[in-house]
Amino acid sequence: MARVGDWIRRFLDKPGSVDLTPYQRVVAEAGRLEDEVARRDELVPASVPPEWVGSAEFCAVVREAARRALGQRPFDVQLVGVLGLLDGTVVQMATGEGKTLVGAMAAAGFALRGARVHAVSVNDYLARRDAEWMGPLYETLGLTAGWIAELSTPEERREAYAKDITYAAVSELGFDVLRDRMRVDAAELVVPPPDVALVDEADSVLVDEARVPLVLAGAADPGVALPEMAALVRRLSKGYHYTIDEEGRSVFLTPKGTDTVEKALGVLLYEHPGIVTQVNLALHAQALLIRDVDYIVRDGRVHLINTSRGRVAMLQRWPDGLQAAVEAKERLPASETGEILDSLTIQSLIRRYPRVCGMTGTAVAVADQLREFYDLRVAVIPPNRPCARADEPDRVYPTAEAKRQALLEEISAQHATGRPILVGTLDIAESEQLDEALRARGLRPVVLNAKNDAEEAAIIARAGERGVITVSTQMAGRGTDIRLGGGVPEQEAEVAALGGLYIIGTGRHESSRLDDQLRGRAGRQGDPGGSVFLVSGEDPLLTAYAPEEALPPAGAGGLVRDPRAAELIAHAQRVAEGVNLEIHRNTWRYTRLIERQRTELLERRDRILRGDAGAEALRAACPERDRELRAAFGDEKVDRAARQIVLFHIDRCWTEHLGFLADLREGIHLRALGRLNPLDEFNREAVPAYRDMLDEIERRSKESFEKADLTRDLDDQGLKRPTATWTYLVQDNPFGSDWDRILKRVAGALKRGRSGRIGGR
Template identity: 55%
Template sequence: MRAWIRRFLQRPGTLDLAPYRRLLGPIGEREDAVRELDDAGLSAAAGKLRRDDGRELDRAEVIELCALGREAARRQLGERPFDVQLLGVQALLSGRVAEMATGEGKTLTAAIAAAGYALRGRRVHVLTVNDYLARRDAEWMEPIYTQLGVTVGWVGQSSTQEQRRDAYSRDITYVAVNEAGFDYLRDGLCGSEDERVQPEPGVAIVDEADSVMVDEARVPLVLAGTVEPEGAGDPKLVRVIGSLRKDLHYETDADDRNVHLTELGSQVVEKALGIDLYDADNFSRLAAVNTALHAHALLHKDIDYIVRDGKVQLISESRGRVHLRQRWPDGLQAAVEAKETVAQTESGEVLDSITMQGFLRRYPVLAGMTGTAVAVGEQLREFYQLEIAAIPPNVPCVREDEEDRLYATLERKEDALVAEIAEQHAKGRPVLVGTLDVSESERLAKRLLAAEVPCVVLNAKNDAEEAAIIAEAGCHGAVTVSTQMAGRGTDIRLGGRDAADHERVAGLGGLYVIGSGRYDSSRLDGQLRGRAGRQGDPGGSVFFTSLQDELVQHYGKDEIPAVEDSSEVLTDSGAQLAVDHAQRVAEGVVMEIHRNTWRYHQLIEHQRALLKQYREQVLTTDVALEELEKSAPDRVAELRESVSEEVLAAVARQIELHHIDRRWAEHLAFLTDLREGIHLHALARQNPLDEFHRAAVPAFNRLRSEVRERTAETLEKAEVTEDGIDLGASGLRKPSSTWTYVVHDNPFGDEAQRAIGSVVAMLRGKRRRR
């Protein structure tokens, strides 16, 4: 009872681990017998667990799997899984999210659980956050899988279609979650079963589950097809917008989320372009002006994006890494590219898209692991129906987490930050500094060099060297300045990669983690702190904050007490409460955006599921021909006299698949336009979500009948021979190329703010006309 009460107070809302702990004794008792087996005997024992019915492992089988997995890891990797790792295995096998601290062996834990699912005939995807981890973990764990008699493969961005198909055919596939989602979207447009690479989903084990399932839950994965570039990237327009000045030609709101032209700004733009911006015939030009203005005023180099290799590359807010395939909606992307004078990338229309949350919920069995799950337990339960199993560390954490050092101004904070880093470096203690963005990391690095403190910078610009940099971050005297990426998935060992200097560094207090400011989420603060103190090592952490930090200014400005500007640490409890309050407000805003966004996407995902189910019927049966026999019976009878039944069925299938895909793309475009303006209904005291459903449901209900009509119309006019049909000649042209990317769901900020901003802008224009 005492242990239960302690668990409840420390980890509220988490599962009781007692049922899992009861199996540790029997697993340990089985260990000696398993160790006596030779390699063939070990593989044969694992083979006895194999079933093709997908049934869950029972108690005795879980014990056997853990004993065999422990021995396979000892033989193949020289690592014997700890008891706490076997608790994690059981949590994953139960479809839970296992919270395991940094350095506790999540990769090995996931491997044993994945093998357990695979032995029951379930196809397993281990979803990682990037290609590097997918390949590293697959190759690292492969000897264990081979020993247990299951196959493994991995998929990366550069994988060919055949390599993807081969990797997905294995029992277990390691793949970055974005890449798995893109493969799903591409498969959804296949014209034949042979073109698909990804089988039906079975089990997903999500690495860094908090980042993937919460931070990026509302991020849509997009499949696009080529169209003409949009006007926001017009060089002349960009030059005009680039000449405008804040507070003179344009103004932004307090949060820098919305921007609008002043009366003078509108006059300058109209004169330069030679048009009346507010004329009804110039609506598209006005939209391009607003997009270019957003790129100029609200998107900043080395904060929102970087320019590398002649390309604009977006920085993931949740990971601090470059998203190689992330972009803004095409008009905004083109505007930023023109602003930075780099080659404009192809624009495109959306052929299909799905949110990360929608993609993950397709898996019948979903599990995950991360170092910070409890903090997002509410979201995991609400959006995924997942419970948290908080796994204790193998060795208690002895890291010393200090109170924030709070200063009145940014300047005072940065002076103190540089002085602290220099002091720790002089002692030889390794320091990892977590900054908020690329720009800040580079500014701090310059100040450290000026103070004669050598440092290594890890940010989105050199993310390819991430593993190598992080591996040496625990060396004696090392100073590493990093953005939020901070090496998730890679351990920082005291004394360097080989831990040769471990005792010397441990004697100095271990790795010292310093945050240059609070993140928008306390969970992200915890992730940064968690880089130190792995596996019972000594370590420390502290955050330097100021009342001028962006977080405080945006979310807690009204709570800031009057304080004197001093180089000393502020001890006013009210000042610290202002920082804490700002972070809580930020967390609440993010949670509400997530909840609100999913309310819209829930309907879209439901409609997608219905349409994909019907598309699968068309792809795998002759239902298209059966429908045409009803809607175009004379034409079908005519074609039966000149072509075989097989050719006719194939032609009907090709035509209907094309129109299904075409109408779905049109429907997505309609929903996007609908949602862009739906919050204007709030101004009329209507429920925006109800109004969205009121328009979206009838539109979808008409979709299938319109597909049938178009299919019949095409067949009436098409030339069909024994060789089939030329879709292009029949006017059914597909995009000349397709590509995938990730896009911010609300690039212009909160919808309500945007609605109000649009109305204000409209009223300004009308007032100016008078």
């Protein structure tokens, strides 16, 4: 019957529908070759035909290579996963099933075909760990591997990119691409042409962070810290001076608030739009951004929190105005600011690669998005051993306080048995409050949150030891196995007898996938384990996405036992997922046009960087000046100057064009009031603006060439590039653009319209 179900799923092309049967046949044949391959001295043939990779012999070879190099014999299901990756799918494998080894064997396969492989990770730690861990495997197969980190020098980066397989955090790959786009000498380029991207934690990289722009900025005038505005808004009261919308994403001055601000500043706000912007930024920072939830303050700096990972986003910042407002709120000096020279979303970065594959523990939930945005299918790989984890239904409480008390009692009761506990909280503030409450009861939890993420791998590795209570924000420690008893055999058996690792979620996330990731930390490789989520009617998920729906009344023991409670929670989660998906789609609709323009311009730039296209264009445009300069300075010097001139104006005009598009998009939603489609209006203005930019590049280049004095440095003749550049990730408008907020309001209206049939299809 299961086979019939699989066939129907494949026929309908549903998530998880990739047929594993051909892979399983190949792996079975590889098993019959295992003994023969084990007797070989040389594993890889001297000449590797492309079709050899993915064959039964290839599977037998990489299995034997892993056994020799790492002391690990890959399971059949791991080899099935390797074949899925080589076919360009996203493979879903449960926690503890050995995805790191699967990715390495697939990377080796691509490299043996002659491809250049970039193993994309979520952070520097995992990139280095996996490259070094899997290094012996690659050496056994005659391949090389390197890794890149934030502090890697340009020489180290070039060396790593020259290897067959390069491990790097997705942000570092993107920053290298951005820096290369500003090079004026082809010899200084760092990143080779893209070929294969093998993405670890594919759901996090390809979906959760798809819209995150990576930014290359150039030094500009220092930003304004707005300390006076921060001091002013601290005196304003919620509900009297300002109001916050029901989703907590927008804040508005009331008439009384406007009067108060105008009196304090001695101006009429409507006459000073710049001051209005400063007041709004300060108010956003004060009212909507919460310390230890949205950001932390460490070492005298503001650090943003990556909400999908529960970690400090070390390279991330808000747009400069808001960043300065938060720094002023916290009474900190303003950090460096500058204009954006170029940017690149993570989605656009990955789409540069002709071949993309990936692996994660939770792909089916985002299969539609993987197909829509990357044309990727999902292959669900069965576990080597059946999952023995016991997942309890949610425990639902009417109030947050009732949930908090129940949480403390549950932790205390489970800890009394010696069972290890991993508590997943929704934010840092909650993790620290829970730590304090548990310590008041005489318990000693280990807190793993964005404030101590440098030690997260060591902490999470010990979470399966007897009697350990680990409190973690979301998926901190992702990528590290939790072994029962810390991997010590006698302790492992003891903890297994207690029921294994127990997962407690302190609330449901906006995405069910994040809940599944937390739950999946228990029950690795058939280990026993358990999980439960505690939810209250006052949780943000319900108040934001089902505000007009009330939980059924609580029964005995303070629990809400009515099945409608579970339906309400699931409904709120579906609404949240739908809204976030629509914002993703909306962002991509705008980004797609910009990417097309960027790609076309970069092709022109590359021709100029690598050849004499710039000199030829200026010779045709300014023949007399060209002859004059060549007679005086020679061809080589004129060609070099022409290249520098054209490249400067390409980069300068593109920076200005990006600024224009950002301003255009920010206000384009207003066209909807006139019954116009904002996206159509954006395209209608962006396309001619791009053509105008190309004309402007030509005009400025000709003007600079006519005036150029080649006896002097061109930097002193209006062609000076930024004295410093730096990279960061920007949380692109954390409250959403006004158009995004309109989408949310529409979704809210639809949600209210469907409220009579919660839980229905």
